[in-house]
Amino acid sequence: LARGPQGSSLERPNHLFAAARENGRLVELDWMCRVAAVTGALEAGFPKPLSLFVNIEPSTIGYPTPEWARGVLEQAAQQLNLVFELTERALTDRPGDVLAAVPRLRALGVAIAIDDVGADRRSLALMPFVEPEIIKLDLRLVQSNPSPEIASIVHAVNAAAERSGAVILAEGIENETQREIARALGARCAQGWLYGRPEPLPEPRSLVPLPRARVAAPRRSPVGGAPTPFQVVAAHQPARRGSKVLLLPISRHLEAQVAARSESGVLLASFQDAHHFTPHTRARYRRLGQSAAFVGALGVGLATNPEPGVRGASLQDNEPLRGEWNVIVVDPHFAAAFVAQDLGDTECEDMERRFDFCLTYDRELVVQAAQALMHRVAPGVSAQAPGLQGGAPGS
Numbered sequence: 001l002a003r004g005p006q007g008s009s010l011e012r013p014n015h016l017f018a019a020a021r022e023n024g025r026l027v028e029l030d031w032m033c034r035v036a037a038v039t040g041a042l043e044a045g046f047p048k049p050l051s052l053f054v055n056i057e058p059s060t061i062g063y064p065t066p067e068w069a070r071g072v073l074e075q076a077a078q079q080l081n082l083v084f085e086l087t088e089r090a091l092t093d094r095p096g097d098v099l100a101a102v103p104r105l106r107a108l109g110v111a112i113a114i115d116d117v118g119a120d121r122r123s124l125a126l127m128p129f130v131e132p133e134i135i136k137l138d139l140r141l142v143q144s145n146p147s148p149e150i151a152s153i154v155h156a157v158n159a160a161a162e163r164s165g166a167v168i169l170a171e172g173i174e175n176e177t178q179r180e181i182a183r184a185l186g187a188r189c190a191q192g193w194l195y196g197r198p199e200p201l202p203e204p205r206s207l208v209p210l211p212r213a214r215v216a217a218p219r220r221s222p223v224g225g226a227p228t229p230f231q232v233v234a235a236h237q238p239a240r241r242g243s244k245v246l247l248l249p250i251s252r253h254l255e256a257q258v259a260a261r262s263e264s265g266v267l268l269a270s271f272q273d274a275h276h277f278t279p280h281t282r283a284r285y286r287r288l289g290q291s292a293a294f295v296g297a298l299g300v301g302l303a304t305n306p307e308p309g310v311r312g313a314s315l316q317d318n319e320p321l322r323g324e325w326n327v328i329v330v331d332p333h334f335a336a337a338f339v340a341q342d343l344g345d346t347e348c349e350d351m352e353r354r355f356d357f358c359l360t361y362d363r364e365l366v367v368q369a370a371q372a373l374m375h376r377v378a379p380g381v382s383a384q385a386p387g388l389q390g391g392a393p394g395s
Contacts, residue, residue: 001198002033017057028066030057035069038076051081053113058090062097062379077108083134085115088123091130092294095311095374102130113169118153121263124160124332125293128367129374131164139172139192142181156264156332158186163363229270229326229369230339230358236365239341239356247357251327251338255284258292258329266294266330268373270321272342274301285310296377304378313378321376325355328370335366 004010010019020029034054041052065073076082084105091098102112113134117123118141127135135157141150161168170182173192182190230239251269258265267288271277277285277299289295289309296311300322306312315322323344328337340357360366 002036026057027060027063030060031066031069035072038080038082039072041080042072042076046080048079048081051083051111052076053083053085055085055115056090058087058093061086061090061101062094074108077110081111082109083111083113085113085136086130086132087115088120088126088293091126092122092311094379095129095294095296095377097379099129099371099375116171117157118150121153122293124153124156125264125266125330127160127332128330128335128363129371132166134167134169135161137168137170137182137185137187139170141185142170142178143172143174152264154185159332161186226375227372228321228324228339229328229337229372230324230341230356231320232369232372233337233339233358233360233365234341234356236362237358237360239358241343241354241356243351244353244355245351247325247338247340247355248351250359251325254327254329254336254338255288257331257334257336258288258295261292261331261334263291263293264331265292265334266370267292268294268296268326268328268330268370268377269298270315270324270326270373271297271299271302272322272325274299276325277302277306282307296373298373298376311377313376315376321373326369326373328366328373330366330370335363336361337366337369339369 002013002016004012004016010016017026017029020026034056037054038052046052086098105112111133112130113136114123114127114130114132115136116138117127117135119138137157141153144150157168160166167189168185168187169189169191170178170185170187171191173179173182173190173194175194178192179190179194227235255267255269258267269285271281277297285295285297286307286309289307292309294311295309296313297306298313298315298321300315300317302312302314304312304314323342325340325342326338328339329335337360338357339360340355343354343356345353360369
Protein backbone atom coordinates (compact mmCIF):
# COMPACT_ATOMS: atom_id res chain seq x y z
CA LEU A 1 0.00 0.00 0.00
CA ALA A 2 1.54 3.32 -1.10
CA ARG A 3 1.60 6.02 1.56
CA GLY A 4 3.23 9.45 1.79
CA PRO A 5 5.20 10.78 4.78
CA GLN A 6 3.42 9.72 7.97
CA GLY A 7 1.47 12.52 9.65
CA SER A 8 1.75 14.83 6.65
CA SER A 9 -0.95 16.13 4.31
CA LEU A 10 0.41 13.73 1.68
CA GLU A 11 0.07 10.54 3.74
CA ARG A 12 -3.09 9.45 1.94
CA PRO A 13 -2.29 8.04 -1.52
CA ASN A 14 -4.97 10.07 -3.32
CA HIS A 15 -3.44 13.30 -1.96
CA LEU A 16 0.09 12.10 -2.73
CA PHE A 17 -0.66 11.20 -6.35
CA ALA A 18 -2.70 14.38 -6.89
CA ALA A 19 0.26 16.48 -5.70
CA ALA A 20 2.63 14.56 -7.97
CA ARG A 21 0.32 15.11 -10.93
CA GLU A 22 0.08 18.85 -10.24
CA ASN A 23 3.88 19.14 -10.02
CA GLY A 24 4.68 17.10 -13.12
CA ARG A 25 6.21 14.20 -11.17
CA LEU A 26 3.51 11.55 -11.48
CA VAL A 27 5.58 9.13 -13.55
CA GLU A 28 8.52 9.42 -11.15
CA LEU A 29 6.27 8.72 -8.16
CA ASP A 30 4.64 5.74 -9.86
CA TRP A 31 8.02 4.18 -10.62
CA MET A 32 9.16 4.81 -7.04
CA CYS A 33 6.09 2.93 -5.78
CA ARG A 34 6.76 0.01 -8.13
CA VAL A 35 10.40 -0.18 -7.03
CA ALA A 36 9.42 0.02 -3.34
CA ALA A 37 6.95 -2.84 -3.78
CA VAL A 38 9.39 -5.21 -5.47
CA THR A 39 12.25 -4.22 -3.18
CA GLY A 40 10.15 -5.08 -0.12
CA ALA A 41 9.31 -8.48 -1.58
CA LEU A 42 12.94 -9.19 -2.48
CA GLU A 43 14.17 -8.21 0.98
CA ALA A 44 11.50 -10.39 2.60
CA GLY A 45 12.69 -13.40 0.62
CA PHE A 46 9.43 -13.82 -1.31
CA PRO A 47 9.70 -17.29 -2.90
CA LYS A 48 9.04 -17.60 -6.63
CA PRO A 49 5.78 -19.60 -6.38
CA LEU A 50 4.09 -16.57 -4.76
CA SER A 51 2.77 -13.69 -6.86
CA LEU A 52 3.37 -10.01 -6.14
CA PHE A 53 0.64 -7.69 -7.48
CA VAL A 54 1.75 -4.17 -8.37
CA ASN A 55 -0.65 -1.42 -9.47
CA ILE A 56 0.27 0.82 -12.41
CA GLU A 57 -0.99 4.40 -12.67
CA PRO A 58 -2.80 4.42 -16.05
CA SER A 59 -1.32 7.66 -17.37
CA THR A 60 2.26 6.41 -16.89
CA ILE A 61 1.98 3.18 -18.87
CA GLY A 62 3.80 4.44 -21.96
CA TYR A 63 6.92 5.71 -20.23
CA PRO A 64 10.12 3.64 -20.39
CA THR A 65 11.78 2.17 -17.32
CA PRO A 66 14.08 4.81 -15.79
CA GLU A 67 17.72 3.84 -15.46
CA TRP A 68 17.65 4.05 -11.65
CA ALA A 69 14.86 1.45 -11.54
CA ARG A 70 16.10 -0.96 -14.18
CA GLY A 71 18.42 -3.07 -12.00
CA VAL A 72 15.97 -3.90 -9.24
CA LEU A 73 13.17 -4.64 -11.73
CA GLU A 74 15.37 -7.02 -13.70
CA GLN A 75 16.26 -8.77 -10.45
CA ALA A 76 12.57 -8.91 -9.48
CA ALA A 77 11.60 -10.39 -12.84
CA GLN A 78 14.06 -13.23 -12.22
CA GLN A 79 13.26 -13.90 -8.56
CA LEU A 80 9.53 -13.06 -8.26
CA ASN A 81 6.26 -13.82 -9.99
CA LEU A 82 5.26 -10.27 -10.82
CA VAL A 83 1.70 -9.31 -11.75
CA PHE A 84 1.09 -5.75 -12.97
CA GLU A 85 -2.47 -4.53 -12.44
CA LEU A 86 -4.12 -2.33 -15.07
CA THR A 87 -7.51 -0.63 -15.00
CA GLU A 88 -9.75 0.01 -17.98
CA ARG A 89 -8.67 3.66 -17.82
CA ALA A 90 -5.17 2.67 -18.89
CA LEU A 91 -6.45 1.27 -22.18
CA THR A 92 -9.05 3.94 -22.85
CA ASP A 93 -6.62 6.78 -22.09
CA ARG A 94 -3.49 5.39 -23.77
CA PRO A 95 -4.51 2.41 -25.94
CA GLY A 96 -1.45 2.39 -28.18
CA ASP A 97 0.91 2.60 -25.21
CA VAL A 98 -0.83 -0.27 -23.39
CA LEU A 99 -0.86 -2.55 -26.41
CA ALA A 100 2.86 -1.87 -26.92
CA ALA A 101 3.73 -2.26 -23.22
CA VAL A 102 1.91 -5.54 -22.52
CA PRO A 103 4.08 -7.73 -24.82
CA ARG A 104 7.23 -6.11 -23.39
CA LEU A 105 6.10 -6.89 -19.84
CA ARG A 106 5.21 -10.46 -20.71
CA ALA A 107 8.62 -10.91 -22.35
CA LEU A 108 10.12 -10.10 -18.92
CA GLY A 109 7.94 -12.75 -17.30
CA VAL A 110 5.39 -10.27 -15.89
CA ALA A 111 1.74 -11.36 -15.86
CA ILE A 112 -1.13 -8.90 -16.42
CA ALA A 113 -4.23 -8.43 -14.27
CA ILE A 114 -7.25 -6.26 -15.04
CA ASP A 115 -8.39 -4.64 -11.79
CA ASP A 116 -11.90 -3.71 -10.60
CA VAL A 117 -13.67 -5.61 -13.38
CA GLY A 118 -17.35 -4.78 -13.12
CA ALA A 119 -16.88 -1.35 -11.57
CA ASP A 120 -16.88 0.12 -15.07
CA ARG A 121 -18.40 -1.73 -18.02
CA ARG A 122 -15.49 -0.61 -20.21
CA SER A 123 -13.24 -3.12 -18.48
CA LEU A 124 -15.38 -5.97 -19.84
CA ALA A 125 -15.31 -4.64 -23.38
CA LEU A 126 -11.57 -3.98 -23.40
CA MET A 127 -10.39 -7.27 -21.88
CA PRO A 128 -9.93 -8.97 -25.28
CA PHE A 129 -7.27 -6.42 -26.23
CA VAL A 130 -5.09 -7.34 -23.25
CA GLU A 131 -6.16 -10.97 -22.52
CA PRO A 132 -5.05 -10.77 -18.86
CA GLU A 133 -3.79 -13.76 -16.95
CA ILE A 134 -5.86 -12.61 -13.94
CA ILE A 135 -9.31 -11.00 -13.90
CA LYS A 136 -10.01 -9.22 -10.60
CA LEU A 137 -13.71 -8.87 -9.81
CA ASP A 138 -14.75 -5.59 -8.23
CA LEU A 139 -15.87 -5.98 -4.62
CA ARG A 140 -19.42 -4.79 -5.33
CA LEU A 141 -20.10 -8.01 -7.27
CA VAL A 142 -19.85 -10.06 -4.08
CA GLN A 143 -21.07 -7.43 -1.63
CA SER A 144 -24.22 -6.30 -3.49
CA ASN A 145 -27.53 -8.06 -3.94
CA PRO A 146 -27.89 -10.12 -7.14
CA SER A 147 -29.21 -8.14 -10.11
CA PRO A 148 -29.52 -8.41 -13.92
CA GLU A 149 -26.53 -6.07 -14.25
CA ILE A 150 -24.33 -8.28 -12.08
CA ALA A 151 -25.55 -11.34 -14.00
CA SER A 152 -24.48 -9.79 -17.31
CA ILE A 153 -21.04 -9.00 -15.86
CA VAL A 154 -20.67 -12.57 -14.57
CA HIS A 155 -21.55 -13.96 -18.02
CA ALA A 156 -18.99 -11.72 -19.71
CA VAL A 157 -16.21 -12.49 -17.22
CA ASN A 158 -16.73 -16.24 -17.35
CA ALA A 159 -16.84 -16.18 -21.15
CA ALA A 160 -13.53 -14.30 -21.22
CA ALA A 161 -11.93 -16.65 -18.68
CA GLU A 162 -13.11 -19.75 -20.55
CA ARG A 163 -11.71 -18.45 -23.84
CA SER A 164 -8.35 -17.34 -22.48
CA GLY A 165 -7.73 -19.53 -19.45
CA ALA A 166 -7.47 -16.50 -17.14
CA VAL A 167 -7.77 -16.91 -13.36
CA ILE A 168 -10.75 -15.09 -11.79
CA LEU A 169 -9.94 -13.42 -8.46
CA ALA A 170 -12.62 -11.84 -6.26
CA GLU A 171 -11.87 -8.69 -4.24
CA GLY A 172 -13.45 -7.51 -0.98
CA ILE A 173 -14.14 -10.88 0.67
CA GLU A 174 -14.93 -10.13 4.31
CA ASN A 175 -16.93 -13.18 5.43
CA GLU A 176 -17.78 -16.79 4.54
CA THR A 177 -20.99 -15.83 2.75
CA GLN A 178 -19.11 -13.56 0.37
CA ARG A 179 -16.55 -16.30 -0.22
CA GLU A 180 -19.30 -18.68 -1.28
CA ILE A 181 -20.76 -16.00 -3.57
CA ALA A 182 -17.33 -15.47 -5.13
CA ARG A 183 -17.03 -19.19 -5.81
CA ALA A 184 -20.46 -19.21 -7.43
CA LEU A 185 -19.40 -16.30 -9.66
CA GLY A 186 -16.48 -18.37 -10.95
CA ALA A 187 -13.63 -17.05 -8.77
CA ARG A 188 -10.79 -19.47 -8.01
CA CYS A 189 -8.95 -17.00 -5.77
CA ALA A 190 -9.92 -14.17 -3.42
CA GLN A 191 -8.56 -11.29 -1.38
CA GLY A 192 -10.05 -9.35 1.50
CA TRP A 193 -10.23 -8.98 5.26
CA LEU A 194 -11.45 -12.55 5.69
CA TYR A 195 -7.88 -13.60 4.88
CA GLY A 196 -5.97 -10.77 6.51
CA ARG A 197 -5.73 -7.02 6.99
CA PRO A 198 -2.88 -4.80 5.78
CA GLU A 199 0.20 -5.63 7.84
CA PRO A 200 3.93 -6.29 7.46
CA LEU A 201 4.77 -9.27 5.27
CA PRO A 202 4.25 -12.59 7.06
CA GLU A 203 6.66 -15.48 6.76
CA PRO A 204 6.60 -16.51 3.08
CA ARG A 205 6.17 -20.18 3.97
CA SER A 206 2.75 -19.39 5.47
CA LEU A 207 1.41 -18.05 2.17
CA VAL A 208 -0.33 -19.99 -0.61
CA PRO A 209 0.70 -19.58 -4.27
CA LEU A 210 -1.80 -18.24 -6.80
CA PRO A 211 -2.93 -20.80 -9.41
CA ARG A 212 -1.24 -20.21 -12.75
CA ALA A 213 -3.38 -19.06 -15.63
CA ARG A 214 -3.95 -21.50 -18.46
CA VAL A 215 -3.12 -19.06 -21.23
CA ALA A 216 -4.69 -20.23 -24.47
CA ALA A 217 -2.28 -20.29 -27.40
CA PRO A 218 -3.46 -18.35 -30.45
CA ARG A 219 -4.83 -20.53 -33.23
CA ARG A 220 -3.12 -18.30 -35.81
CA SER A 221 0.16 -16.43 -35.73
CA PRO A 222 -0.31 -12.65 -35.97
CA VAL A 223 0.81 -10.97 -39.18
CA GLY A 224 4.31 -9.59 -38.68
CA GLY A 225 5.29 -5.93 -38.56
CA ALA A 226 2.57 -3.30 -38.15
CA PRO A 227 -0.27 -4.75 -40.23
CA THR A 228 -3.47 -3.05 -41.25
CA PRO A 229 -6.86 -4.64 -40.47
CA PHE A 230 -7.29 -5.73 -44.10
CA GLN A 231 -3.86 -7.39 -44.08
CA VAL A 232 -4.72 -9.20 -40.83
CA VAL A 233 -7.97 -10.70 -42.10
CA ALA A 234 -7.04 -11.21 -45.77
CA ALA A 235 -4.07 -13.34 -44.68
CA HIS A 236 -6.58 -15.95 -43.47
CA GLN A 237 -9.56 -15.71 -45.80
CA PRO A 238 -10.08 -14.83 -49.48
CA ALA A 239 -11.21 -11.31 -50.24
CA ARG A 240 -14.39 -10.53 -52.16
CA ARG A 241 -15.07 -7.52 -54.36
CA GLY A 242 -17.90 -5.01 -54.17
CA SER A 243 -18.83 -1.38 -54.75
CA LYS A 244 -19.34 1.19 -52.03
CA VAL A 245 -23.10 1.27 -52.62
CA LEU A 246 -23.23 -2.45 -51.76
CA LEU A 247 -20.81 -2.30 -48.84
CA LEU A 248 -22.16 0.77 -47.04
CA PRO A 249 -25.18 -1.08 -45.56
CA ILE A 250 -22.85 -3.83 -44.31
CA SER A 251 -20.72 -1.31 -42.42
CA ARG A 252 -23.79 0.47 -41.03
CA HIS A 253 -25.17 -2.83 -39.77
CA LEU A 254 -22.03 -3.41 -37.71
CA GLU A 255 -22.27 0.09 -36.24
CA ALA A 256 -25.84 -0.73 -35.24
CA GLN A 257 -24.56 -3.72 -33.26
CA VAL A 258 -22.67 -1.30 -31.02
CA ALA A 259 -25.78 0.80 -30.47
CA ALA A 260 -27.70 -2.34 -29.46
CA ARG A 261 -25.00 -3.39 -26.98
CA SER A 262 -24.69 -0.06 -25.21
CA GLU A 263 -21.84 0.19 -22.70
CA SER A 264 -20.20 -3.14 -23.51
CA GLY A 265 -19.30 -2.47 -27.16
CA VAL A 266 -16.06 -1.29 -28.76
CA LEU A 267 -16.21 0.29 -32.22
CA LEU A 268 -13.11 1.08 -34.26
CA ALA A 269 -13.32 2.50 -37.76
CA SER A 270 -11.11 4.06 -40.42
CA PHE A 271 -12.44 6.34 -43.14
CA GLN A 272 -9.47 6.91 -45.46
CA ASP A 273 -9.92 10.73 -45.57
CA ALA A 274 -11.69 13.18 -43.28
CA HIS A 275 -14.20 14.13 -46.00
CA HIS A 276 -15.66 10.60 -45.74
CA PHE A 277 -16.43 11.34 -42.09
CA THR A 278 -19.50 13.28 -43.20
CA PRO A 279 -21.79 15.38 -40.98
CA HIS A 280 -24.26 12.47 -40.85
CA THR A 281 -21.46 10.08 -39.89
CA ARG A 282 -20.21 12.52 -37.26
CA ALA A 283 -23.65 12.70 -35.69
CA ARG A 284 -23.96 8.91 -35.70
CA TYR A 285 -20.56 8.41 -34.08
CA ARG A 286 -21.25 11.16 -31.56
CA ARG A 287 -24.34 9.24 -30.42
CA LEU A 288 -22.39 5.98 -30.25
CA GLY A 289 -19.62 7.68 -28.28
CA GLN A 290 -22.11 8.63 -25.57
CA SER A 291 -22.97 5.02 -24.74
CA ALA A 292 -20.32 2.61 -26.04
CA ALA A 293 -17.28 1.56 -24.02
CA PHE A 294 -14.87 2.90 -26.65
CA VAL A 295 -15.32 4.48 -30.08
CA GLY A 296 -12.41 5.29 -32.37
CA ALA A 297 -12.35 6.93 -35.81
CA LEU A 298 -9.19 7.34 -37.88
CA GLY A 299 -8.46 9.03 -41.20
CA VAL A 300 -6.25 11.51 -42.98
CA GLY A 301 -7.11 14.95 -41.61
CA LEU A 302 -9.21 13.68 -38.69
CA ALA A 303 -8.61 15.23 -35.28
CA THR A 304 -7.48 13.21 -32.28
CA ASN A 305 -10.97 13.77 -30.85
CA PRO A 306 -13.16 14.22 -33.92
CA GLU A 307 -16.39 14.24 -31.87
CA PRO A 308 -17.26 14.16 -28.15
CA GLY A 309 -16.73 10.63 -26.90
CA VAL A 310 -14.87 9.60 -30.06
CA ARG A 311 -11.12 8.94 -30.01
CA GLY A 312 -9.10 9.27 -33.17
CA ALA A 313 -5.82 9.75 -34.95
CA SER A 314 -4.83 11.59 -38.09
CA LEU A 315 -3.25 9.26 -40.66
CA GLN A 316 -0.44 10.23 -43.01
CA ASP A 317 -1.04 10.24 -46.77
CA ASN A 318 1.56 7.53 -47.32
CA GLU A 319 0.26 5.10 -44.68
CA PRO A 320 -1.11 1.80 -46.01
CA LEU A 321 -4.13 2.29 -43.74
CA ARG A 322 -5.04 5.39 -45.76
CA GLY A 323 -6.30 3.06 -48.49
CA GLU A 324 -8.62 1.08 -46.20
CA TRP A 325 -12.19 1.37 -45.01
CA ASN A 326 -12.70 -0.61 -41.81
CA VAL A 327 -15.50 -1.07 -39.28
CA ILE A 328 -14.71 -3.40 -36.37
CA VAL A 329 -16.93 -4.28 -33.39
CA VAL A 330 -15.84 -6.17 -30.27
CA ASP A 331 -18.18 -7.04 -27.42
CA PRO A 332 -17.95 -9.66 -24.65
CA HIS A 333 -20.35 -11.88 -26.64
CA PHE A 334 -19.99 -10.59 -30.22
CA ALA A 335 -17.16 -9.79 -32.60
CA ALA A 336 -17.20 -8.83 -36.27
CA ALA A 337 -14.95 -7.00 -38.70
CA PHE A 338 -15.63 -5.47 -42.10
CA VAL A 339 -12.26 -4.65 -43.70
CA ALA A 340 -11.93 -3.24 -47.20
CA GLN A 341 -9.11 -2.07 -49.46
CA ASP A 342 -9.75 0.66 -52.02
CA LEU A 343 -8.97 -0.44 -55.61
CA GLY A 344 -8.22 3.14 -56.63
CA ASP A 345 -11.10 3.82 -59.00
CA THR A 346 -11.12 7.47 -60.09
CA GLU A 347 -13.29 7.55 -63.24
CA CYS A 348 -16.59 6.93 -61.47
CA GLU A 349 -18.97 8.33 -58.87
CA ASP A 350 -17.97 7.92 -55.23
CA MET A 351 -20.66 5.33 -54.52
CA GLU A 352 -19.44 3.21 -57.44
CA ARG A 353 -15.86 2.93 -56.16
CA ARG A 354 -14.80 -0.71 -55.79
CA PHE A 355 -13.15 -2.39 -52.83
CA ASP A 356 -11.69 -5.79 -52.09
CA PHE A 357 -13.20 -6.71 -48.74
CA CYS A 358 -13.48 -9.40 -46.07
CA LEU A 359 -16.20 -9.92 -43.48
CA THR A 360 -15.33 -12.09 -40.48
CA TYR A 361 -16.90 -13.11 -37.20
CA ASP A 362 -13.85 -15.11 -36.09
CA ARG A 363 -13.17 -13.55 -32.71
CA GLU A 364 -9.41 -14.03 -32.80
CA LEU A 365 -9.11 -12.40 -36.23
CA VAL A 366 -11.47 -9.60 -35.25
CA VAL A 367 -9.44 -8.75 -32.13
CA GLN A 368 -6.17 -8.79 -34.09
CA ALA A 369 -7.70 -6.45 -36.69
CA ALA A 370 -9.03 -4.18 -33.93
CA GLN A 371 -5.61 -4.07 -32.28
CA ALA A 372 -4.13 -2.85 -35.57
CA LEU A 373 -6.36 0.23 -35.28
CA MET A 374 -6.14 0.59 -31.50
CA HIS A 375 -2.34 0.84 -31.75
CA ARG A 376 -2.78 4.03 -33.77
CA VAL A 377 -5.30 5.81 -31.52
CA ALA A 378 -3.77 8.94 -30.02
CA PRO A 379 -3.39 9.20 -26.22
CA GLY A 380 -6.26 10.91 -24.45
CA VAL A 381 -4.19 12.15 -21.51
CA SER A 382 -0.53 12.77 -20.83
CA ALA A 383 1.65 12.78 -17.76
CA GLN A 384 4.77 14.87 -17.42
CA ALA A 385 7.65 13.83 -15.18
CA PRO A 386 11.03 15.46 -15.72
CA GLY A 387 14.29 13.74 -14.96
CA LEU A 388 13.17 10.14 -15.36
CA GLN A 389 16.26 9.07 -17.22
CA GLY A 390 18.68 10.50 -14.67
CA GLY A 391 19.74 9.21 -11.29
CA ALA A 392 17.53 7.93 -8.55
CA PRO A 393 14.97 10.40 -7.14
CA GLY A 394 16.58 12.77 -4.71
CA SER A 395 20.12 12.09 -5.96
